[in-house]
Amino acid sequence: MSPTAANFGRGKSLGAALLLGALGVLAFAPFECWPLAFVAWGGLFALVRLAASPGRAALIGLCFGLGLYLGGVSWVYVSMHDVGGMPAPIAALAALALSAYLALFPALACAVLSRAVRRPLAPFAAALVFAALIALSEWLRGWLLTGFPWLALGYSQTPPSPLAGFAPLFGVYGVSGIAALCGALLWNAASSLVLRAHPLAIKHSCALASTLLGGWLLAGISWTQPSGAPIRVALLQGNIPQSLKWEPERLRDSLVTYLALTREHPADLTVLPETALPLLFEHLPGDYLATLRQAAAPGELLVGAPTREPGGYANSALTLGPDGQAEQRYNKAHLVPFGEYIPPGFDWFLKLMKIPMGDFYAGPDPQRPLLLAGQKVAVNICYEDLFPDQIARGAQDATVLVNLSNTAWFGHSLAQPQHLQISRMRAVETGRPMLRATNTGMTAHVTPDGRVADVLAPFTRDGLVATVTGTTGTTPYVRFGNLPALLLAVATLALALLGRRPAPPPAG
Structure with a gap:
């Protein structure tokens, strides 16, 4: 040749x-x-x-x-x-x-x-x-x-x-x-x-x-068996554009939207997405948190909001008591490089991306599941569900997996359906139902066999109410990773x- x-x-x-x-x-x-x-x-x-x-x-x-x-x-x-x-x-x-x-x-x-x-x-x-x-x-x-x-x-x-x-x-x-x-x-x-x-x-x-x-x-x-009585779960999707979410004058839109969605979708457990309340939890009006909790009553409420921790700011999921105070908390453990923490010497990247609160403190891994509506809920936030070994560790003592995401960052792209597919694999690996509450999509109920039981249309303001049964038992992957x-x-x-x-x- x-x-x-x-x-x-x-x-x-x-x-x-x-x-x-x-x-x-x-x-x-x-x-x-x-x-x-x-x-x-x-x-x-x-x-x-x-x-x-x-x-x-x-x-x-x-x-x-x-x-x-x-x-x-x-x-x-x-x-x-x-x-x-x-x-x-x-x-x-x-x-x-x-x-x-x-x-x-x-x-x-x-x-x-x-x-x-x-x-x-x-x-x-x-x-x-x-x-x-x-x-x-x-x-x-x-x-x-x-x-x-x-x-x-x-x-x-x-x-x-x-x-x-x-x-x-x-x-x-x-x-x-x-x-x-x-x-x-x-x-x-x-x-x-x-x-x-x-x-x-x-x-x-x-x-x-x-x-x-x-x-x-x-x-x-x-590999796993049903555990406890079925519960009704409301997964809320506020569809707040990322470009507007953190503007002070648009804060009221987020607060009003999620309060209304909570009232419109009564359930045993109501889940709001990642940073659904775009203000430090400690700075949110106390009367609003109490009103939000009352709107979910007699069910329980899981809210995504940034918090101030001893080690810095954290990307958190919190449960609210009757007075609006935080009772249980999960702090995101696996942070997004250049999105939630900035490596030394890359502060310029944060300025170019215009990311609010772009340097968070990582929570411990693993963390104990949250006790909600009679189930043990293992929370993961946004792209943490990409890491199967982390989810498997959290699933060992849990009956339900819950993912809170702010997918508005991805716009109209392949990311949202791809992320849902990732969550489906986590459900199959662990034999646990996976519930996803997202800002713009795809909010979904995934069964333990990886099937999508129900999903909201992306870029819509709505709530998904699903009947969910937790599971116990251990798959080989959960046991051995x-x-x-x-x-x-x-x-x-x-x-x-x-x-x-x-x-x-x-x-x-």
């Missing part, structure tokens, strides 16, 4: 990787074409196996990641520019930088896979190595530098995907690895069929079908690489 043809071929592989990454976005909410995950990640596996060197494979993984994250996390630009007021060029550069950083993780996985197959490796063993590397790289992305596991592959496999059945055992990172394995098996079967290697095509097709069947059978297991998935990935790598075929002897 001439150098020109070789360069053209290399260019096509990078372009194909970029397109496959963009295709992968369609596997996630709001599209939820979960089989496309097998096509996209299977295509990535194929390109890496054909790569001439680990460096080339890393470039393929980088392009795949750029296609995936530039498309799937495009809401970062919306958040910084459209809502946060950051100048467009800086917001675009920041979004590109974040996408490039996230793309480093599939690039690393692809480089290691390419190095592993430098010596002959059976197609099935290569598929196992690929699956293990995807699982490990996504766990690393969810942990390094406080973590950002958005669009982890496993999230694309919420119900009705049969792979959701593996979530109570291995969590989202384990499901990521299994989904990558399915993609690699699909490619192996297709390529064997093209090469007329029919026995191999049947072998890989049977392995793929068995994996899907196994997940479907596991989904039929009830990410450890089984990580150990299985490491063991798979070791067995596949140690058992690979020896290189043929040199000719001559």
Whole structure:
């Protein structure tokens, strides 16, 4: 092959990787074409196996990641520019930088896979190595530098995907690895069929079908059991624009809106979203808090508001007593970098984003569940539900999960349905109902099997009243966390690489 043809071929592989990454976005909410995950990640596996060197494979993984994250996390630009007021060029550069950083993780996985197959490796063993590397790289992305596991592959496999059945055992990172394995098996079967290697095509097709069947059978297991009497829960969505929420003259709008919604939706437990009351809790009018509590009576009330703590300001969820005073409290433990805390030397970022109260104090992890309406409620705030191990720790002593979010930061983007899909995975992993109260969407009731029982239309001012039954019992994931998935990935790598075929002897 001439150098020109070789360069053209290399260019096509990078372009194909970029397109496959963009295709992968369609596997996630709001599209939820979960089989496309097998096509996209299977295509990535194929390109890496054909790569001439680990460096080339890393470039393929980088392009795949750029296609995936530039498309799937495009809401970062919306958040910084459209809502946060950051100048467009800086917001675009920041979004590109974040996408490039996230793309480093599939690039690393692809480089290691390419190095592993430098010596002959059976197609099935290569598929196992690929699956293990995807699982490990996504766990690393969810942990390094406080973590950002958005669009982890496993999230694309919420119900009705049969792979959701593996979530109570291995969590989202384990499901990521299994989904990558399915993609690699699909490619192996297709390529064997093209090469007329029919026995191999049947072998890989049977392995793929068995994996899907196994997940479907596991989904039929009830890891947890109903606990206590059903309760009526009102999840309120005020739809207050972020650009107006913190303006002093618009404070009354927030207070009046949530008081009216509370009165209109009586329930055993009423939940207001994150920072629904956009003023330090200590500065809110005492008569308003007492009136709000009275409006919810005889039910109980959970309110999102910033508070002043000994360590600084906190992003809190509070229950109110009859006199409007705080009785129980949860302080957000996993803060958003550059949104809720600013690393040293980045004060300029806070000024560009015009973030009010952008440097919070982190609460302890874990915190005891709140006792509300006869249930033990584990609260998490906004993007804390991206971190499965944290939610699993909180779920151990809880019967219900509640997420309070201010999604107005994301505007009209993919973030809201993607965030709901993340919450659905937390419900499946823990076997607990997940209730979401958000400012602009998506406010929802998610059952323990990850099904959305009811959801409000985004960007509407309304309340969702749901009948909810708490659950007790422990899924394997709640008991052991990410450890089984990580150990299985490491063991798979070791067995596949140690058992690979020896290189043929040199000719001559």
